Amino acid sequence: MAFSFDLIKKDTESSARLGKLFTSHGEISTPVFMPVGTQATVKTLSPEDLVNMGAEIILSNTYHLFLRPGHELIRDFGGLQKFMGWHRPVLTDSGGFQVFSLAELRKITEEGVTFQSHIDGGAKHFISPENAVEIQEALGADIIMAFDECIPFPATHDYARESLERTIRWARRCRAAKKDTGQALFGIVQGGMYPELRRHSAEALIEIGFDGYALGGLSVGETKPVMYEMIEASVPSLPQDKPRYLMGVGTPEDLVEGVDRGIDMFDCVMPTRNARNGTFFTSFGKVVIRNSQYEQDARPIDPECGCYTCRNFTRAYLRHLFNANEVLALRLGTVHNVFFYLELMRKVRASIGQGRFREFKREFLTKRGTE
């Protein structure tokens, strides 16, 4: 089945939207949060855990899979879904973000990027827009991303413009390289923190034509108001009938603010990474489980949460597991945080459906102590 997007409802008070993505591995209700499975596993969770908590799509990282175990191996195993035993939709990024994070270990030319891997001790690799697409076709994700440059923050206007123009040329090459695999290809709006570059980027990508549009290069050090401004500068240029994806963002508040501004898709390592550090998201703010205040606390992490962890374990037990460096601690924490994000998006969707998204947003932010 080819990829498609149905816009089900538009909120009247905000730019929030309710939609549905259709892929050959299943449907996805939007707005959606995609847990991050960097190395073909959402760290600590089994596919069964993800299904049980209602995840509909996960993200995996092309850069990591290209280096290990290699995209050919995954292709030979029938694609990422079969390889990792997750039979629902997957999105892969293009590898751009990770490659550009390598700083002095990479060199950019018009053709592509040469870089030294963080794994095999400096072996040189080359990724061009064409082979970023080819690698992602081998990985077999339902949604794949154009190869872009994610510029550092802060960046000068000159550098941002120059990089953006190259990213647009790369986007065109990605579009041209893409075979008829049934996979969706998303373009990525860049332009640093310059609203007019963001607008220009969005317009240029729309002219090329993609199955969806992502906003990249945000949550990289700028303030929240600047991030929101960049979303607001980009989204109005994007077509209503295509999904919009805010890459690598963010906190629960960021998700709600993103939805308010018309974003349909999110991914972020925050819930999984924080969980492994013992920091849990709740309806009333953060719980840092190693704190001594939880030593004898017989309550679940969040008494309002319905996740496996909160239904079965106390803060005192979780604190014990973290203090004793038990592997189970990482998983139980991840189960909670990912469930919290997924549940948040379920509530967001319900509130849009009921025409009370802004009311939900107000209550949510007040209770979290962030408004």
Next chain:
Amino acid sequence: MAFSFDLIKKDTESSARLGKLFTSHGEISTPVFMPVGTQATVKTLSPEDLVNMGAEIILSNTYHLFLRPGHELIRDFGGLQKFMGWHRPVLTDSGGFQVFSLAELRKITEEGVTFQSHIDGGAKHFISPENAVEIQEALGADIIMAFDECIPFPATHDYARESLERTIRWARRCRAAKKDTGQALFGIVQGGMYPELRRHSAEALIEIGFDGYALGGLSVGETKPVMYEMIEASVPSLPQDKPRYLMGVGTPEDLVEGVDRGIDMFDCVMPTRNARNGTFFTSFGKVVIRNSQYEQDARPIDPECGCYTCRNFTRAYLRHLFNANEVLALRLGTVHNVFFYLELMRKVRASIGQGRFREFKREFLTKRGTE
């Protein structure tokens, strides 16, 4: 409900027995393997995982729980079962084995053992037979163990005898200290590698009277024939109507050999620890998953295995997870190895029930390449 043991069937060709243990947290079919949950968690597994794979009882370690999080905390949370969310039976050891493993960090007197903890940087602690029982009563396991000295291997006859006499006096003090909590108290047969000391130990313990009898101090460096000899020296002295528990043993072969010699209960870290190293037990021997031969292997760990891991994942994927240092690797491996042990005991019980245990044993050892 008080603890009891029903002997259901005795094999005619061997000393194998089929039985059932009754505890206030549920029944246990014997012969049984008890997965080890040292710090109030079977490493990497949730209680749900354990239930799904059919575990009926787990073991936890008094020494570790005494130090962290402390037995009073666990008592205040309603005992180990409630604290860790495992609502089936638990057995705790007495802490003796761990304390005596501390070597120069501990000092034995008639009264008990003074030791420096491995956790809190040398804080001094004291465990006597009386407070070993008290701690275990606080932990609330269904089966608790007498405090014994587990002597080093090899040990002289003089030392073994002297230690054994003290262990017998300690066993008597444990029995006297034990309150009417509904918990079963097991005595531990010691005596090093000296058959007559083993016999003497068993007889002395029977005179004191326990709810079950364990064999301690085995699988500590002696050869297999010596271990089997010690089992054979001890078991005939033990009463038929009480369960017999071979502590800390062992390989799949050891379990089958133990059952053949009349053992009802086993525990060992081998399946869990090996799993975390990427070494898996199968019906045809070991699989060391990091080996390059598995790089493109699309088969499950053991094609005959019905565990969650073997039903869902290939060797190639598991190898990738181990190479990428992913936490999920540890859990999927543990699921397999613990399932393998539990399934082995299910097959052992079925074969005893069908009067074909020896036939099963022969086939099992032949296929494993160990006979």
